[in-house]
Amino acid sequence: MSAGNSRAVDSNQQGPHDHLLSTVTRFRQDDRFRKPIAPFNQEAFAQVGRWLTGHENDWILDAGCGTGVSTCELARRFPDTLVVGVDRSEQRLRRQKTTPENARFVRADLVDFWRLAAAARWRPRAQYLLYPNPYPKKQQFKQRWHAHPVFPAIVGLGGQLVCRSNWALYVEELALALGLYGIDCTRTRVSTPEGLSAFERKYHASGQILWELRARLAPSDALAQDTRR
Template identity: 55%
Template sequence: MAEQGNSRQVTSNQLGVHDQLLQVVEKHRQSLFKKPITTFNREAFEEAEAAWQAFGGRLILDSCCGVGASTRKLASRYPEHFVIGVDRSEDRLSRKLGELPANAVLIRADLVDFWRLAEAAGWKPEYHFLLYPNPTPKKKDLKQRWHGHPVFPSLVALGGQLESRSNWRIYLEEMQLALKVFGVEAEITALDMDEPITPFERKYHLSGQDLWQLKANLNELATG
């Protein structure tokens, strides 16, 4: 019998791009995000930076990496790169999925601090993956989505080839418009299922849900 999934579709009282999206993104683009950075996140960043320097190579960020399955697969796909998987959940990161490749590290940290530290340190990842972030689909929760959060300008400033995936197309449509505020064009396409890169991708696909991906060259900021 073929394997099946049982994941429910995203439901929301928001049926299209949030009507306050552009206003919120523009406000954050023009404002300095002053939230203090915690000692824990600063130490986590230093651990990540030391691991990267020890290995060398070009950098890949796997933000919201969950249990680290995507980090492992990206490290295998790009053996000459160093992949840093970041997630704030100790429970997810502690799950045993096998040995971590030499060109990868898993870091427990809050990305709200981690991205700002990376920006301040001048990090320029070649690729930045943001795979299946929590879409927080209730209309009132726009500012909990990454593109609606005050830290979004730091994500954009890091540059690189950004790829985000979701089973809620509206999430990616919002990110596409948010990037346009910064002068970056993004493309959204249906995701052709080959080998699932995250457990979320696998379960949503097995549940018969449509999956979408957004790709954008954040280096356009520096050249265009």
Template identity: 50%
Template sequence: MTQFHSRPISSGQTEPHEDLTRRVGRALSHVWRKPISGHTRAAFEQADAWRRTRKGRGLILDSCCGVGLSTRKLAMRFPEYSVIGVDRSADRLSRDHGELPDNALLVRADLMDFWRLALAGGWRPERHYLLYPNPYPKSVQLKMRWHGHPVFPAIVGLGGRLEVRSNWRLYIEEFAIAVAQASGVTAPLGPFDPGDDPLTHFERKYQASGQPLWHLVVQLDYRPGLLPGTELMPGL
């Protein structure tokens, strides 16, 4: 008998949100004026300094890395890369999941600010992972999903091989629609099997609970001007 009993996503929304394309369009055409927090700017500067010391290595960005398990595993799978995991929770990042490989760095920061700083700072990750489910399943919560948020163009603008995973197919469908609108690139989606070595605890518990898992993988061009106002950000 499985030790996991995770509930599947429950939502009254049964198809892509009717307001999705409008929200993406607005994010692509309006300057988002939220100030950058001081603690995230400091965290970004430290991460950028670490990245610069590792010349000649490609960059992997592990966004919403949680406890950092995925960052550790990605660093071991791709030892020729520098892997930076970012999460806003000090509690999650402080949990012990073994020694951090030399080519990995964990950063506590607000990703809404960190992505904008990375885009303005010329970061070009070769791989970018969004493995945290982040569904916010209520219809009124669209603006809280990454693809419905004003920061979404920064995610697309960073470019590279973007991979997004969730246990809610509709979330992945919406993300693919938003990516196509922002970049003109079709993002294929489908089920995936994490195998015997899941990257995250989420994948492990959903798999053990018998829930289907979904992902999209898309190769994006680096487009620093995709987020309006990026060139006006101070200090970079």
């Protein structure tokens, strides 16, 4: 593989955000996310539900799958498990021409998808969050998943959480956020050049340090709430 040319994450934030713990605590204590579910996302979720029938407690979520490279790779690595790749961009999803039989793509907003899955008491084997937009500027903090009101639904959905990022601070913040839920995690460097996603391969080729977080999330029926609130 030739050397990549991806720039490293540039941030004006040098450590965990000052409001991290207070923000995560507030959303944990009041997990009633009142934003209405969009009808489009309701229908997309229903379509996935029909495909997953009988497997709602043993599937893999590839959250923010982009062009679907990672979804297909996960499906190949876990041939006996159904893998769902979710992304909000139809244009990105259309770039994946060949899909394994145990994989499906759905165009939906992840915020609504996570909430609907938690409300339906689906229990994934694993949730993969591969190279999410880190929103590295300090003022963008609330756009990171662990600082978003949907975070309780992510945790409450359960399964093994696998997050990879080329920004160590993102992984550190996520670990701190999970700690407030009493969840332990491991953080390691990723060194496999083949990677799970196109981003990972590109960052690896660019000589960047890649980080992985793994945590076992305990499902919470308390989060199977009325999503209309």
